[in-house]
Amino acid sequence: MAIEVRVPTILREFTGGEKEVTAEGITLQGVIDNLDANYPGIGGRLIDDSGLRRFVNVYLNDEDVRFLDGLNTAVADADAITILPAVAGG
Amino acid sequence: MRIWAKLEDRNPTGSVKDRAALNMIRQAEADGLLAPGCTLLEPTSGNTGISLAMVAKQRGYRLICVMPENTSIERTQLLTMWGATIITSPAAGGSNEAVRVAKGLAAENPDWVMLYQYGNQANAQAHYDTTGPELLADLPSITHFVAGLGTTGTLMGVGRYFRDHKPDVQIVAAEPRYGEVVYGLRNLDEGFIPELYDASLLSSRFSVGPLDALRRTRELLEIEGIFAGISTGAILHATLGVAKKVQQAGMSADIAFIVCDGGWKYLSTGAYEGTLEEAETAIEGQLWA
Numbered sequence: 001m002a003i004e005v006r007v008p009t010i011l012r013e014f015t016g017g018e019k020e021v022t023a024e025g026i027t028l029q030g031v032i033d034n035l036d037a038n039y040p041g042i043g044g045r046l047i048d049d050s051g052l053r054r055f056v057n058v059y060l061n062d063e064d065v066r067f068l069d070g071l072n073t074a075v076a077d078a079d080a081i082t083i084l085p086a087v088a089g090g
Numbered sequence: 091m092r093i094w095a096k097l098e099d100r101n102p103t104g105s106v107k108d109r110a111a112l113n114m115i116r117q118a119e120a121d122g123l124l125a126p127g128c129t130l131l132e133p134t135s136g137n138t139g140i141s142l143a144m145v146a147k148q149r150g151y152r153l154i155c156v157m158p159e160n161t162s163i164e165r166t167q168l169l170t171m172w173g174a175t176i177i178t179s180p181a182a183g184g185s186n187e188a189v190r191v192a193k194g195l196a197a198e199n200p201d202w203v204m205l206y207q208y209g210n211q212a213n214a215q216a217h218y219d220t221t222g223p224e225l226l227a228d229l230p231s232i233t234h235f236v237a238g239l240g241t242t243g244t245l246m247g248v249g250r251y252f253r254d255h256k257p258d259v260q261i262v263a264a265e266p267r268y269g270e271v272v273y274g275l276r277n278l279d280e281g282f283i284p285e286l287y288d289a290s291l292l293s294s295r296f297s298v299g300p301l302d303a304l305r306r307t308r309e310l311l312e313i314e315g316i317f318a319g320i321s322t323g324a325i326l327h328a329t330l331g332v333a334k335k336v337q338q339a340g341m342s343a344d345i346a347f348i349v350c351d352g353g354w355k356y357l358s359t360g361a362y363e364g365t366l367e368e369a370e371t372a373i374e375g376q377l378w379a
């Protein structure tokens with residue numbers, strides 16, 4: 001089970017500069033826990049007491065997980081997760 | 091299954107932003123905030139500034155736009171043509187940075203009027219009053235609406251309209267995904283969410299990168315003969331994703347998507363020449379939507 005996780009520039013201090021890492025899990029929460037186990041501290045930048053942090057967007061195969069099942073979103077082998085900070089458009 | 095393009099490039103200055111710009115100015119006038127000769131200030135990646143500049147010119151207002159430096163030259167040319175003054179903000183940080191700079195300038199110049207497209211309800215209201223009703227009148231069988239997510243004005247206004255008048259319509263957002271420079275922030279808590287944004291009005295939200303946006307922009311040109319800007323390609327990509335899901339579910343649909351503008355002001359980016367990969371490299375680091 002390998003999930004590809006794309007890490008934004010701002011979090012690469014945790015991944016040793018890597019912009020893409022592999023993780024395991026069957027839900028997004030599981031994947032984040034797995035990331036935090038391998039890259040300590042990264043979990044806290046993504047999640048706080050109320051769930052996914054406000055200015056963090058997470059996409060599963062390019063779809064915003066807040067419109068799927070949030071942290072409970074099911075994840076499958078070969079899925080791609082992209083983490084991005086919230087930015088303005090327009 | 092039918093896919094419909096709503097041609098917003100046919101607006102007076104050539105983009106969907108004409109609706110929001112005119113309504114924001116009209117509302118500000120109605121609220122007594124504007125007088126001839128006064129100065130408007132706005133953070134914009136181009137289209138809103140161009141729309142505001144045209145209206146400002148017609149009505150005797152000055153306009154100062156804060157625009158990221160990594161936008162195509164045509165946007166600068168058009169703004170200047172319409173009489174706007176441009177202050178550039180650094181490429182790093184993209185529109186977040188333009189917003190920050192504009193807010194700082196507004197605080198230093200209290201007599202300037204910042205209409206603020208990201209938080210001004212008149213932006214979304216323009217789409218509630220016009221875009222939504224047009225869609226329903228022209229396509230009563232509409233099942234899905236797809237638009238770009240920038241200020242969120244189009245999606246919020248149309249979304250609210252359909253919630254009130256035809257709540258089963260799915261409201262789908264296509265969010266452009268930029269190169270890394272745009273996302274360079276000092277920390278994650280310095281992110282930005284437009285004050286207009288109400289996630290409850292959306293059914294789903296897709297991130298679309300430059301390669302997909304470019305590919306669909308070219309397909310739209312080559313297959314349908316519609317010459318659109320790159321953000322429209324992103325919207326079309328999300329639209330086709332939705333269409334595929336609907337098709338796989340064996341259902342029928344009438345999906346309408348927004349053609350935000352024509353490709354004219356992106357010609358210099360290289361998006362419409364060479365191979366797709368060459369075009370992707372060419373727009374890397376640019377605010378292409």
